[in-house]
Amino acid sequence: MTGWLAVVTALGMTAAVAGCTGPATAQEVTLRLVAAEYGDSPANSSKKYWDDLVEKYEADHPKVRVKVSVYSWNQVDRKVKDMVAAGKAPDMAQIGAYADYAARDQLYEAGQLLSIPVQADFLPQLSDAGKVSRIAYGLPFAASTRVLFYNKKLFADAGITSAPKTWSDLAADAAKLKADGVKTPYALPLGPEEAQAETMQWLLSGGAGYTDEVGSYQLDSEKNVKTLTWLKDNLVGKGLTGPTAPAKLNRAAAFAAFTRGEVGMLNGHPTLMKAAAKRNVEYGMVPMPGRGGEARANLGVADWMMAFKRNGHREEIGDFLDYVYSPKNVLAFSREYDLLPVTTAASQTMSTTKSDSALTPFLDELPQTELPPVGKTSWAEVSAAVKERIGRAVSPNGNPEAVLQGLQQLAEAAENAEQ
Incomplete structure (x- = not known):
């Protein structure tokens, strides 16, 4: 207002x-x-x-x-x-x-x-x-908003009795799902369709985000680097994100795989409920876990x-x-x-x-x-760059800190160009 x-x-x-x-x-x-x-x-x-x-x-x-x-x-x-x-x-x-x-x-x-x-x-x-x-x-x-969807049948088959509340829980559950033969324990869509949203959800759950309290870009903050490093080492690096590399996985494909019963967990929005119900997938929904408990904020x-x-x-x-x-x-x-x-x-x-x-x-x-910083005219350029680059940060040979530093430099340049 x-x-x-x-x-x-x-x-x-x-x-x-x-x-x-x-x-x-x-x-x-x-x-x-x-x-x-x-x-x-x-x-x-x-x-x-x-x-x-x-x-x-x-x-x-x-x-x-x-x-x-x-x-x-x-x-x-x-x-x-x-x-x-x-x-x-x-x-x-x-x-x-x-x-x-x-x-x-x-x-x-x-x-x-x-x-x-x-x-x-x-x-x-x-x-x-x-x-x-x-x-x-x-x-x-x-x-x-986004919440964590999980497939109840796949959880039960893998002996998982409750939804994850922390990152450690999520990684442990993903490992159990993989051991039970689940194709994609956690779907991490960092492809060009909507990588900026999945990324922001994880950055928020790691205690930071794209901007700080006064609205300045903070893409390469220490907390953001730690978040992507955790994803790279604990999910992607351990083969818990499925056969498609996160950089090539789009949201629509991840949602479709969930409705086919091939995905154990993923971040989803309300439209996934109807799609899953049509395919008779019994699912549960919980808030996205944070590093040590509840996330600082959720993506809107x-x-x-x-x-x-x-x-x-x-x-x-x-x-x-x-x-x-x-x-x-x-x-x-x-x-x-x-x-x-x-x-x-x-x-x-x-x-x-x-x-x-x-x-x-x-x-x-x-x-x-x-919400993402949609009030910044620079956001369109920054968002496009996140979609293009962020998947590399969690790849086997990726460097989260270097990718985030490059995005921060681009964001600052785009911000300065507004003035």
């Missing part, structure tokens, strides 16, 4: 401007939204979700039309980037990153769009992650909604987004796609509703989550 005074001031100023130069409400306004695809079939396509929401909104707003284009996650960020570069920015985009657009002054501030109750309802850690230079531009749209991930200033329509965009973030719509989206709600009201409802109990382990982790 930008603070009550800042929000009220921003709203007051923009209201004054709107009073002088606001859009002509006598004629129809068309808003264009580009959104990401969360479904895995036509039956649960995001287009179906948005079509239903827009139909209901337009019924009460006859002067506003909302046109939604939905693209896969492999396309949507690039699509928006190309539209902006061509001078044809959409009014709104629901994608994976916002900081570059905010840094170029292309986005409305959250306080210029949303009513105070809606803006205040965002979960604090998600709202804070949506800020650039302490001003909120990215509106959290969907969230998830968010996708973002943003509004571009190019076409104007500030009032219409704000009114539509207030509707998008109403409790019923936040809950409907979260339930449809097994994601966590981004607002306090919806989270409280879900945490007390029996039909949502499967998500309880993830909801319990949400208050302790830490």
Whole structure:
């Protein structure tokens, strides 16, 4: 949040401007939204979700039309980037990153769009992650956390009676699974698809992370070096991470292997529950272990909604987004796609509703989550470098300290380039 005074001031100023130069409400306004695809079939396509929401909104707003284009996650960020570069920015985009657009002054501030109750309802850690230079531009749209999934049958067959609570437990359990013939005792996806997430989860459980308390990069901290060294020596080096080298293993492949009953343990998010259940894999979920007990923090991930200033329509965009973030719509989206709600009201409802109990382990982790430094415009470059290099750090001939030092140098250079 930008603070009550800042929000009220921003709203007051923009209201004054709107009073002088606001859009002509006598004629129809068309808003264009580009959104990401969360479904895995036509039956649960995001287009179906948005079509239903827009139909209901337009019924009460006859002067506003909302046109939604939905693209896969492999396309949507690039699509928006190309539209902006061509001078044809959409009014709104629901994608994976916002900081570059905010840094170029292309986005409305959250306080210029949303009513105070809606803006205040965002979960604090998600709202804070949506800020650039302490001003909120990215509106959290969907969230998830990570927990440790384990295959109950494989554990029982290997004589393991409880889930791991420490790194030592995890390594010992992985060794028992390997001895019992499990193909991949612990899946460590450090391939290019989402290595930055798996890496951050381990760095957090080792007591550090990508940044320090004041937001400066600390990739090569002593704790981070120790974390990757432990992974290299105690899991990868002992053959406990399966036949595919971590640097070549992507998350999707690791998840698929878990649903085939080939993986003993891995970090997973809520969508893995449904995929595993479809294949009749009996699984358990526990918080990710830390070095000597509970991890310092857990990984949180968010996708973002943003509004571009190019076409104007500030009032219409704000009114539509207030509707998008109403409790019923936040809950409907979260339930449809097994994601966590981004607002306090919806989270409280879900945490007390029996039909949502499967998500309880993830909801319990949400208050302790830490998100990647998505508010840094340098993060896109740093994240790409982590995806490319981090797998080498834990390879048989890898050097965790050297890899992390190289990433730190890149991060500092990218950070300096922002200024």
